[in-house]
Amino acid sequence: PKAERKEMQTLPVEQLTSFLREAKDSGVFALYYIDLTTGLRRGELLGLKWSDIDLEKGDLRVQRQIGRIDGKIIEMPLKTKNAYRTLPLSADAIDVLMQQRRKTGNSEWVFxxxxxxxxxxxxxxxxxxxxxxxxxxxxxxxxxxxxTFATLALQNGVDIKTVSGMLGHFSAGFTLDTYAHVTTSAKREAAKTMGNILSGAV
Structure with a gap:
């Protein structure tokens, strides 16, 4: 039987501003900001070590995840081979990580x-x-x-294959199924745009 998908919710752009402002006030900005710019799974985010991050080159390698088994917090391998991936970091994300680096002292963990x-x-x-x-x-x-990461990326013109690779999905088809509602509205916009272009030409 197909696993029932939990209802997906996303934070719209206008809510993200107040969310990140509050995260900043609560001293947990870096964690959520990096998650929103990379789309990492929770365990992957917590599994980040400084050795996985190259601030000069501006990329981040997803190598492990943190999970809880019998009440113990442990390092675990990732779910699939596609989950092992290298993600580019935006200039803002690099700044946030540099500040985080100063905060974490000599811990090997990013968070x-x-x-x-x-x-x-x-x-x-x-x-x-x-x-x-x-x-x-x-x-x-x-x-x-x-x-939220995936939806914003797709709504802003990032192609499905790129988003799929960043999320560590095994296929773009899976990503398409998951985010069909987003791509459908994008297709509608595309049809409207083409209509406008062509009506101007007729």
Whole structure:
């Protein structure tokens, strides 16, 4: 049987501003900003080490994930071979990571817990809900930040194959199925644009 997909929610652009402002005030800006610019899964984000990031070249390698098994927080291999990927970083993301680097001192983890080890997946979810509540925004799952990344990329003209590769999906077809609603409205816009161009020519 097909796994039932949870209803996808995304943070629209106008809500992102207040979300990120609140995240900044709560001291957790870097974590959510990097997630929104890369579309990483929660475990992948928490699994980032400084050795995976090349600030000079401006890229980030996804090599492992953090999970919880029997109450223990552990390093785990990624879900599929496609999940091992290298992502480019925007200039803003590099700045955010440079600031984060100064904050983390000598921890090998990009987003360390207060004890210096990797952060717990549950704690970043609680933090997310706290930030959303303070910003007066509806509750979304951590995974919805990934959906927000993909939706914004697709709405702003990034092609499906690129988005699929960045998300670490095994095929662009899977990405298309997941984000069909986004691409459908983009196709409608394209039809309108073509109509306008051609009506001007007739």
């Amino acid at each position: 360390p817990s207060p004890t210096g080890g990797p952060m717990s997946p549950d704690s970043v979810l609680h933090m997310l809900h706290r930030v959303l509540k303070r910003a007066g925004l509806p509750k979304v799952r951590f995974h919805d930040l990934r959906h």
